[in-house]
Amino acid sequence: MSIQNLNTFDPFADAIKSSEDDVQDGLVHVRIQQRNGRKTLTTIQGLSSEYDLKKIVRACKKEFACNGTVVEHPEYGEVLQLQGDQRENICQWLTKSGLVKPEQLKVHGF
Amino acid sequence: MDDEMIFDPSLKKKKKKKTGFDMEAALAGEPSETTSAEVPAETGDVDVPEDDSLDLDNFGKKKKKKKKTFFNLEELESALPEAKDEAPPAEEPEHQDEELIDDLDLDIDFTRTKKKKKKKNLDEIFAEEDVRGGEEQERDEDQNGEWHGSDRDYTYDELLERVFDIMREKNPSMVSGKKQKFIMRPPQVVRIGTKKTSFANFTEICKTLHRQPKHLLDFLLAELGTSGSVDGNSQLIIKGRFQQKQIENVLRRYIKEYVTCHTCRSPDTILQKDTRLFFLQCETCGSRCSVASIKSGFQAVTGKRAAMRAKTA
Ligand SMILES: [Zn+2]
Numbered sequence: 432m433s434i435q436n437l438n439t440f441d442p443f444a445d446a447i448k449s450s451e452d453d454v455q456d457g458l459v460h461v462r463i464q465q466r467n468g469r470k471t472l473t474t475i476q477g478l479s480s481e482y483d484l485k486k487i488v489r490a491c492k493k494e495f496a497c498n499g500t501v502v503e504h505p506e507y508g509e510v511l512q513l514q515g516d517q518r519e520n521i522c523q524w525l526t527k528s529g530l531v532k533p534e535q536l537k538v539h540g541f
Numbered sequence: 542m543d544d545e546m547i548f549d550p551s552l553k554k555k556k557k558k559k560t561g562f563d564m565e566a567a568l569a570g571e572p573s574e575t576t577s578a579e580v581p582a583e584t585g586d587v588d589v590p591e592d593d594s595l596d597l598d599n600f601g602k603k604k605k606k607k608k609k610t611f612f613n614l615e616e617l618e619s620a621l622p623e624a625k626d627e628a629p630p631a632e633e634p635e636h637q638d639e640e641l642i643d644d645l646d647l648d649i650d651f652t653r654t655k656k657k658k659k660k661k662n663l664d665e666i667f668a669e670e671d672v673r674g675g676e677e678q679e680r681d682e683d684q685n686g687e688w689h690g691s692d693r694d695y696t697y698d699e700l701l702e703r704v705f706d707i708m709r710e711k712n713p714s715m716v717s718g719k720k721q722k723f724i725m726r727p728p729q730v731v732r733i734g735t736k737k738t739s740f741a742n743f744t745e746i747c748k749t750l751h752r753q754p755k756h757l758l759d760f761l762l763a764e765l766g767t768s769g770s771v772d773g774n775s776q777l778i779i780k781g782r783f784q785q786k787q788i789e790n791v792l793r794r795y796i797k798e799y800v801t802c803h804t805c806r807s808p809d810t811i812l813q814k815d816t817r818l819f820f821l822q823c824e825t826c827g828s829r830c831s832v833a834s835i836k837s838g839f840q841a842v843t844g845k846r847a848a849m850r851a852k853t854a
Contacts, residue, residue, distance in 0.1 A: 464766035465781040466843045468735075474766075476839040507839045539764050539838075541787030 459531050461518050463540035473518055475511035475525075476504075482530060484509045495520045725749055728792060730785040733778065740788060743777035750800050752812060756835070757795060763837035764791045804828040 459477040466472050478484060484501045488511055492499045499513040513521065518538055525531040695703075726749070729741040740761075747754045754771060761779070762769055769779035799821065801808050807825035812832075814820075822829045 460838050462766050462838065464841055464843060469782070472841050472843060474839055474841050502839075502841070504839055510839045510841075512841055539766070541765060541783060541790055 457535065458537045459525065459535050461521060461536060461538045463516055463518055470514075471516045473513045473516060473521060475513070475521055476507050478509070478511065478530070480508055484511055487511065487530070488513075491517070491521065491524065494524060728785060728788045730783060730788050732782060736780065736782070738779045738781060738783045738788075740777040740779060743771065744775040746792070750796065750808075752799065756799070756812070759835045760795050760799070761788075761791055763835050764794070766837070766840065799832055802826060802828060803830050803832075 456477070459475060462474045462476070464472045464474065478487070488499045488501050491497075491511070491513060495513065495515075495517050497514045497517060499511065502510045502512055504510050511521075518540065522533075522536050522538060525536065526533050726742060726745070728743075728746060731739045731741060733739050743757070744754060747757050750757070758769070758771065758777065761777070765779065765781065765783065767779055767781045769777055771777050796808075799812060799819075800810060802810050802823035802825065803821065805823060805826040805828070807823055809824040811822045811824065812819055813822055817834070819832050819834060820829055821832050
C-alpha cells in the first residue's frame with residue numbers, strides 16, 4: 432500500500448503552468464462575431480488541447496444542427512468555430528458533458 | 542436571426558443576474574461554509590499530520606467554496622422568482638424600464654423615468670426601516686433592561702441586534718446607501734446604412750464614467766468582436782449592426798468590471814495602470830484590486846475569401 436500523502440505532489444503545478452503563458456488563462460472564451468449581413472459566428476477559444484476538438488465539433492454540429500470547424504491559431508491554439516449564435520448551446524453542452532466547469536466559461540459579446 | 546437577437550438579451554439578463562449576485566452570495570455563503578470546511582480539515586490533520594495533507598485540505602476548501610457559492614446562487618434565484626419572471630422577452634421600452642428597475646445587481650440606470658419608482662422604493666424602505674427600527678428599539682429597551690437586571694450572558698441574537706443598531710445609528714447612509722443608484726443616460730445607438738452602427742453619445746458616456754475613451758473603445762470592440770473608431774463628431778462608428786439593448790449589455794459589463802468598486806460597488810473609482818496591469822482604486826472605501834486586461838482574443842476571419850486571399854498573396 433502506498434501512502435498518497437508521502438508522494439511529492441505539487442498541487443499548484445497547474446496554476447504555475449497556466450500563469451506562465453499569458454494566453455491560456457484557464458478560461459474558455461466563448462465569443463460571437465457578426466458576419467456579412469445578419470449572420471453570426473460563435474468561436475470557442477481555450478479548450479484544453481487534451482481534448483480532441485475534431486470529435487467535439489462533430490458532436491456539436493449534430494447537436495445544434497449547424498456547421499462548424501476547428502481552426503488552428505498560432506497564439507490561441509485550436510479554436511472551435513460554429514455557425515450562428517451558439518453561445519447558449521455550447522455553454523450548456525460543455526458543462527453538461529463535463530468538459531468545462533461553469534466557472535471556467537467566459538461568454539463575450541452583446 | 543432577428544428573433545434570436547430579441548430573445549438573446551433577456552437570456553443574457555438572467556445570466557447577469559446570476560453573476561451580479563455572486564458577491565453577495567459569496568458573502569452570505571462564507572460564514573456557514575467556513576465552519577463546514579473546517580471540519581474535514583481538522584479530521585485530516587488528526588489522520589495525517591504531514592504538510593502535504595494540509596495543502597490537500599486547502600484544496601478541498603477551495604473546491605467547497607466554489608460549490609457553496611453555486612448553491613447559493615440557485616437559492617438566490619429561487620428566492621427571487623418575481624425578478625426573474627418580470628424580465629420580458631419583448632422589446633417595448635416600458636418593459637425595458639421595468640426590467641432595469643428590477644435589475645438591482647448592477648447599480649446602474651440607463652433611464653431617467655426610473656426616478657419615480659426609485660423614490661417609491663426608497664420611501665417604502667424607509668418606512669420599513671422605521672417600523673423595524675421602532676420594533677427593535679422597543680425590544681432593545683426590554684433586552685437592555687434584562688441585561689442590566691441580571692448578570693446572565695448575552696444571547697447571540699441580542700448581540701447581533703445591538704451591533705446593527707449601533708451601525709445604523711453611527712452610519713445612517715449605510716441603510717439607504719445600498720439602494721443608491723448610479724444614474725446614467727442610455728446609449729444612443731443608431732444604424733448607419735446597413736453595415737454600420739453609430740454610438741452617438743459615446744464620448745459623453747466616457748465622461749460620465751470618468752474613463753478614457755480608448756479604454757471603453759477597446760472593451761466594446763473586443764466584446765463585440767468587430768472594429769470601429771470615433772469620428773469627427775465624437776460619435777463611435779462600429780462595424781456591424783447592433784441594437785441599443787446590445788450595446789447597453791456590454792456597457793453594463795464594462796461598468797461592473799471597470800467602474801464600480803468590486804468591494805463596495807461605489808462608482809467613485811479611479812482606474813490606474815501599473816506596469817502591465819490595470820488597478821481599480823476606490824475613492825469611497827479605499828480598496829484596490831486588479832481588473833482583467835482587455836484582450837480581443839481569437840478573431841475569426843469573416844470577410845470574403847477572395848479579398849482575404851488577395852491580402853495574404
Ligand atoms: Zn469601494
